[in-house]
Amino acid sequence: MLELKHLKTIVAITEHGSLVLAAEKLFLTQSALSHQLKEIESRLGVSLFIRKSRPLRLTAAGERLLETARSVLPLMSSAERDMQRFAGGEAGRLHIAIECHSCFDWLMPAINQYRNHWKDVEVDLSTAFNFVPLPALQKGRLDVVITSEPKPLNGIHYEPLFRFEILLAVANSHPLTQLERVPATALRNETLITYPVDQERLDIFTQFLRPADVEPMAIRTAELTLMMVQLVASGRGVCALPNWALAPYMKGGHISALPLGEAGLFSTLYLAVREEQLETPYVREFINIAKETCFQTLEGINVVATLH
Amino acid sequence: MLELKHLKTIVAITEHGSLVLAAEKLFLTQSALSHQLKEIESRLGVSLFIRKSRPLRLTAAGERLLETARSVLPLMSSAERDMQRFAGGEAGRLHIAIECHSCFDWLMPAINQYRNHWKDVEVDLSTAFNFVPLPALQKGRLDVVITSEPKPLNGIHYEPLFRFEILLAVANSHPLTQLERVPATALRNETLITYPVDQERLDIFTQFLRPADVEPMAIRTAELTLMMVQLVASGRGVCALPNWALAPYMKGGHISALPLGEAGLFSTLYLAVREEQLETPYVREFINIAKETCFQTLEGINVVATLH
DNA sequence: TCAGCAATATGAATATAATTCATTCTTTTA
DNA sequence: TAAAAGAATGAATTATATTCATATTGCTGA
Numbered sequence: 001m002l003e004l005k006h007l008k009t010i011v012a013i014t015e016h017g018s019l020v021l022a023a024e025k026l027f028l029t030q031s032a033l034s035h036q037l038k039e040i041e042s043r044l045g046v047s048l049f050i051r052k053s054r055p056l057r058l059t060a061a062g063e064r065l066l067e068t069a070r071s072v073l074p075l076m077s078s079a080e081r082d083m084q085r086f087a088g089g090e091a092g093r094l095h096i097a098i099e100c101h102s103c104f105d106w107l108m109p110a111i112n113q114y115r116n117h118w119k120d121v122e123v124d125l126s127t128a129f130n131f132v133p134l135p136a137l138q139k140g141r142l143d144v145v146i147t148s149e150p151k152p153l154n155g156i157h158y159e160p161l162f163r164f165e166i167l168l169a170v171a172n173s174h175p176l177t178q179l180e181r182v183p184a185t186a187l188r189n190e191t192l193i194t195y196p197v198d199q200e201r202l203d204i205f206t207q208f209l210r211p212a213d214v215e216p217m218a219i220r221t222a223e224l225t226l227m228m229v230q231l232v233a234s235g236r237g238v239c240a241l242p243n244w245a246l247a248p249y250m251k252g253g254h255i256s257a258l259p260l261g262e263a264g265l266f267s268t269l270y271l272a273v274r275e276e277q278l279e280t281p282y283v284r285e286f287i288n289i290a291k292e293t294c295f296q297t298l299e300g301i302n303v304v305a306t307l308h
Numbered sequence: 309m310l311e312l313k314h315l316k317t318i319v320a321i322t323e324h325g326s327l328v329l330a331a332e333k334l335f336l337t338q339s340a341l342s343h344q345l346k347e348i349e350s351r352l353g354v355s356l357f358i359r360k361s362r363p364l365r366l367t368a369a370g371e372r373l374l375e376t377a378r379s380v381l382p383l384m385s386s387a388e389r390d391m392q393r394f395a396g397g398e399a400g401r402l403h404i405a406i407e408c409h410s411c412f413d414w415l416m417p418a419i420n421q422y423r424n425h426w427k428d429v430e431v432d433l434s435t436a437f438n439f440v441p442l443p444a445l446q447k448g449r450l451d452v453v454i455t456s457e458p459k460p461l462n463g464i465h466y467e468p469l470f471r472f473e474i475l476l477a478v479a480n481s482h483p484l485t486q487l488e489r490v491p492a493t494a495l496r497n498e499t500l501i502t503y504p505v506d507q508e509r510l511d512i513f514t515q516f517l518r519p520a521d522v523e524p525m526a527i528r529t530a531e532l533t534l535m536m537v538q539l540v541a542s543g544r545g546v547c548a549l550p551n552w553a554l555a556p557y558m559k560g561g562h563i564s565a566l567p568l569g570e571a572g573l574f575s576t577l578y579l580a581v582r583e584e585q586l587e588t589p590y591v592r593e594f595i596n597i598a599k600e601t602c603f604q605t606l607e608g609i610n611v612v613a614t615l616h
Numbered sequence: 617t618c619a620g621c622a623a624t625a626t627g628a629a630t631a632t633a634a635t636t637c638a639t640t641c642t643t644t645t646a
Numbered sequence: 647t648a649a650a651a652g653a654a655t656g657a658a659t660t661a662t663a664t665t666c667a668t669a670t671t672g673c674t675g676a
Contacts, residue, residue, distance in 0.1 A: 003313065019625095030624070031664075038626090054622090060400050061399075064394070065387060068386075093368035327654095328651080337635070
């Protein structure tokens with residue numbers, strides 16, 4: 001009904017005092033404004049300007065609309081400016097999910113650093129594991145997924161971050177410490193502690209135990225790396241964790257970390273984004289900061305991390 | 309560029325979750341909304357909804373626009389409601405001017421009473437006499453003029469209020485009190501006190517002195533009726549005022565009021581409005597209240613006022 | 617008060633934009 | 647995985663806005 005165009009017209013006319021000048025400013029003809037004015041005046045059933053006088057003056061109704069224009073138009077300009085920022089990739093949304101549970105350790109510093117430089121990007125780290133991250137990424141519910149399983153999916157780009165080894169953490173007093181490397185079969189007599197997620201998502205099962213057709217004696221879960229380590233230290237089980245996640249706890253001297261199998265169990269961590277977002281500045285920049293920061297963090301705790 | 313229509317579309321889609329439902333609410337087809345959305349998205353260079361998911365969800369840019377819509381649309385509705393009030397004659401503007409200087413006395417009570425019932429009408433009583441009221445009324449700079457000279461003008465309607473007599477106020481001790489009626493020639497020896505306005509606007513000149521080709525000995529001016537009366541009482545001149553304006557001061561006993569000429573000097577007061585506004589409720593009502601109130605006020609001071 | 621000027625109004629023609637129709641493509645769900 | 651519901655698309659249509667040419671009106675100064 002009443003449109004912003006009309007408010008702009010009203011402002012232009014009152015500011016310049018005539019249709020001729022206002023039309024010029026709006027890049028229209030005087031006739032266009034006259035028709036437009038007549039149109040809204042008849043639609044609203046009120047007259048907005050006193051025509052019999054020059055310069056044109058507002059009626060009471062016109063004043064009321066001018067007031068509205070003066071509060072509404074700035075809001076719209078501001079919104080349009082923000083649209084330009086979104087369009088230019090200066091602002092946006094970054095909903096991140098991690099499949100790799102212990103990635104917290106290096107991801108949080110990365111996110112904090114990123115936030116400092118991209119205040120207009122709304123960052124959200126979802127730890128909720130009640131949905132499958134990669135399809136959600138495909139459909140736009142997520143924007144970044146950290147995963148170690150780069151399943152080829154339409155429109156998804158995987159950016160390799162680093163390669164790491166998964167080690168078995170055992171108590172110092174544990175008999176397995178006698179071995180150089182731990183074979184799969186050795187876990188038949190152990191309680192395995194894992195994150196409370198589906199076994200499909202744990203390399204220790206998919207890459208190590210299942211190929212050898214081994215089931216651990218028992219499985220129990222813990223939410224945090226710290227809790228796992230404490231359980232291991234007190235001899236209530238063993239757990240498989242990335243070398244860099246274990247490193248800080250090695251110093252305490254209560255646990256040992258052993259390679260798994262003859263070849264060792266290696267994995268690569270990937271950062272997945274939608275291809276269409278790959279060139280968007282604020283996404284591009286997050287990838288860069290994530291890479292930098294994870295290396296810094298990992299080096300800081302003296303773990304050799306090899307880029308894939 | 310970005311229009312209110314678009315904001316309404318965005319709100320409708322987010323509220324109903326689909327183009328089909330939103331289109332229904334907006335009395336459009338799904339196709340129309342799809343085209344519209346595509347249009348603004350491409351113009352802004354951002355996408356506003358995540359299309360791959362149903363129900364449709366907003367992107368960060370979309371959220372920003374929704375927020376704008378939620379603050380802007382209510383402002384617009386409110387403005388449109390007010391337009392309806394203006395259109396229905398419930399709200400408006402009443403710029404009043406008085407040519408008859410002493411009309412203050414009964415006009416102020418009228419205005420006060422009117423304001424109580426018509427809060428949405430902006431009443432303004434202009435006493436500035438630096439412009440000619442009737443042409444200003446014609447051109448819409450004024451809405452009501454109180455005058456005793458109903459000059460026939462295009463588009464102006466005169467509503468008669470009441471007829472009154474103009475009397476000459478003199479000090480009780482003044483020799484003229486000996487006369488029943490004052491002839492024009494008697495003023496040749498008097499100082500005439502008037503309001504500080506053009507003589508053209510004073511009936512004492514136009515209707516009484518000039519026809520008799522008489523000039524008073526001297527003329528001095530005073531702003532207020534009270535001041536005039538005080539000057540008269542102290543014997544420093546005489547003045548011509550409406551009977552009802554003089555009445556309150558008669559009680560003090562210091563001045564007398566004498567009829568002018570054989571026939572007396574009578575005048576009728578009119579309320580002038582533009583014809584086009586004659587049926588507008590808030591104007592109509594002002595005329596009614598003005599009539600009522602002036603009679604009440606005049607009766608209250610025991611002056612015989614005759615409707616024309 | 618009137619001529620002359622500058623501004624606004626108007627009607628018809630034109631250009632632009634919005635909407636629909638008919639259809640295809642996509643996503644969700646059973 | 648097929649069926650159903652929703653969204654996208656292109657062409658045709660309709661509605662709307664704008665211009666052009668011109669008439670009308672209001673203003674200014676002699």
